[in-house]
Amino acid sequence: MAIAEMLRVTIVGLVEDSVRITEAIHDKGVIQIETPITEEPEKRLGEVVDLNSRALETDSLVSGLKSAIDFMDRQKQVKKGALGTFIGWHYRIDEDGYNRFVAGGEARAKEIAELCSAQESLINDINNELKRIDSEIEQLRPWSSLTLPASELHTLKRHDFYFLSNENAKKSPELGEIASGLGADIAYADLGSSGNRRFSVVALNKEDAPEALRKLSSMGFEQAQIPESTLPPALEIKRLETRKEELGRALSEASGNALKLCEMRPEAYCLHDHFANEKARLEAAGSFLSTESAFVLDGWVRKDRLEGLKKAVYSAAPTAVVMTRQPEEGEDVPVDLVNKGIFNPFEAVTRIMGLPKQGTIDPTPLLAVFFFIYFGTCMGDVVYGIIMTAIGILMLKKLKTAGMGTQLLQLLVVGGIATVVMGVMFGGYFGDLLSKYIRPLWFDPMSENGPLIFLGFSFGMGVVQILFGMAIKAWDNARNGRWLSAIYDQGFWVLLLLGVGLLMGGGALGPGFSSAGKWMSIVGAVGLMLTQGRHHKNPVVRLGSGIVSLYNITSYMSDIVSYSRLFGLGFTSIVIGMVINYMAKMMLGIPVIGYVLFAALLIFGHMFNLFINITGAFIHSSRLQYVEFFGKFADFGGSKFTPFRRFNKYVDIDFKEAN
C-alpha cells in the first residue's frame, strides 16, 4: 500500500543473445530502460549488429500498414460504439487468430500495404479526372451554340478569333453598338448568355487586335479561354459526359473493390501491432551500450517483479547476468503505486493528480474513506447507486480494460455503493419518490432543519479531513526525526484550530468547553508566534514573521468553507430529483397515456440527473482531495514508471490461460 520499491537493474549478455533478451524483457514488461548518457562516444549495439537498418525497414512496414488501415477507415468506418469512443477502441482477437495473421509476416504486410495504396491511387486518379471533366464541361457549356470546333477558329491568315465574355451584360453596350468605334476590322457573333454573363466571338485583323481588345476590355468584354478540342463544344460536352459515365462505373467498381479490401482489416491490425512492437524492440536494443561480443542495458525494476524478470532473462539466454543495486542518493527514481484490494480503485484518483515523489507518502489509502463518503454525499440516492453499481459491474465484465480504465470502472462500482449508503442515510430513492414510505436513517435534507444539518455535516467532514492531513504530516515529520517541526508546524496549528472551534461552538457542548477552547487557542497562537519565524536569525524579524504567520488561519477557514460544495452538490441532486418527480406526477392527470408519460419522464429525467451529478460528484470529490487534503502533507512531482512493454494500438489479444 504504498510507493513501490525500485531497484536499479543491469543486464549483461552476449551480443548474439541480444534480440532474444530484448524480446524477453519486452514481453515481461517490467523494466524501465534508461539509456545511458556517456561523455565519450561509446559503441552502441545498433552499430555492432545491424539493428538500425532493420528498424528502418520495420518502420516502413508499420507506416505502410498504417496508411492501409487509414485507407480502409475512409472506405468504411469501424463501428466502435458509444463506449468505445470514451475508453478507446480495440479489435478483440484470440491468441490463435493473432498468431495466424502474424504468420503472414513481412511479405503479407507489404502485400496489404501495396494492395491498398494501389487501390487508393486508382480511386484518386478517377476522382481527379472526374473533377477535370466537370470543370471542362463547366467552361464549355456557355459556348455550346458554337457549331465549329474552337480549334478551327484560329487558322485565318489576317484575322484572329477571340472569345469574349461580358460579366455585366445588362449595363454594358451591345457589341453591335460599339463595333464601329473600335477602329479595327471586326466581325462578331453573339453566342447567347447565361445569367448576367454574355458570350460572343469576334474576329479582328491582326495589327489592330491588341488596341481593340484593350478598348473592349475597358467596356467589360474580357477574353475567355475555351478548352482545346477538335469537336464543336456541344459535341465535346457530349463526349465528356459519356466519359464521365464510364468513369462513374469504374469508380463504383473500384470502391466496391476497396470495400472488399476492408476484409483484410483484422489482418492489417495484427500485422501493424506486431511490427510496431518489433520496431520498438529493435530501436531499444540498438541503443544499448555494447562491445564486439557483449552488451549491457540499464534500467529500473520494481522489487516485487525482479524474480519474474530474472526467470524470463535466464530462460532466454542462460549466459546473461542480471545485477541489481539500491538506488543512490540524488538519482531520479521512477515512481509506481501499489495498492491492493479495496484501495486499488482509488489509485485512479491519485494518478489523475500525478505521482508523489519517491520516498514520500502514497496518499491513496488515506483518501479512500473520504472520497467514498464525499462521492456518496454528492449523489445521495439509493436507486442511482444501484444503477451505477450495476453499470460498473456490467462494463467490467463486458469490456477488457487495464490499468487506469479498470480502476475508474471499479471506482464507479465503489462510488455506487457509497451512493446507496448515503442514500439510505438521507432517504433518497429516486429523489423523494418513496419518501412517504421509507424514513431516512439519519435525516431528511428537505426537512425544516435539513439543509443546515447537511451544511454542518459538510463542514465537519472538512475539519476532520484537514486535521487528519496535518496529523499525517506531523507523523511524517516525526518518523524522519523532525520532532520539533511536527510540534511547531502542525501541533500548534491543530491546537489553535481546535481551540477556535471550541471557543465558538463549545458553549453548546457544556460549561467549561468554551473556556478550554479559549486557552487552547491562546497557547496555540502564542506557540505559533514564537516558532513560525524560527528560520530567521534577527529576533525582531523572528517574532514579526511569527505573528504574520497567524494570518494563515484564513487559508484554513477557506479550506473548510470549500467543503460546503458537498452540501451544494448533494442538495442539487436531491432537489432536481424532486422536481422531476413533481413534473412526472403532473403527467398522471392526462388520461390514458398519462402513465406512459409519467414513466418516460421519470426515467429520462433521473438518467439526466444521474449523468450530470456523477461528473460533478467525481470532479469535486477529487478536488477536495487534491487541493484541501494533499496540500497539507503530500509532495507530488514524482516521475512516472514507464516500463518497456508491448503496446498494441489496434488489437486486444485474449491470451489463453497459461497452464
Added chain:
Amino acid sequence: MTIGDVLTLLSIAIAVGLPGCGSSYGVGLVGQAGSGVVSEDPDKFGQILLLQIVPGTQGIYGVLAGLMIMLRAGFLSGNLPNFDTVKGMAYMMAALPIGLVGFISAIYQGKVAASGVGIIAKKPGEMGKAILFAAMVETYAILSLLVSLLLILRL
C-alpha cells in the same frame, strides 16, 4: 397579483436567466474549441464532451435556485403567494448571488475549459488536469448557490 409576486417572479428570472446565459456561453465556447480537435481526431469526442459539460453546471444551479423560490413561494402548486413588496424584494436579493456569480463564473469556466481542450488534443492522458482547472472556477458558483439557497430557505 401583487407587486411582491411580480418581484418574486423577477427573482426567479434572475436566478435562472443569468447563470443560464453564462453557461450557454461557456458550453458554447468549449464546443467550438472542441470541434476543431474532433475534426482532426474523432476519437477524442468523449473526452471533450466531458469537458464541455463542466461549465454547464451553473445553469443547473440557477434552475435549482429558481425552483426553490417557486417551491417556497408556492408557484408550483398553482396559487399566487400574494407577497408584499418587501418580501418580493427580499427574494430578489436572495437570487442575486447565484445570478451574478453563476453568470460570470460560467463564462470564465468556459474559457478555462476551452483552453483545456488543447491539453486533451496534445496529451489525452492528462484530461483529469484539464477538468480540474475548470472545476477550480466552479467553487465560487457553488459558494454563491449555497448562500442563495440558505437565504431562500429562510425567507
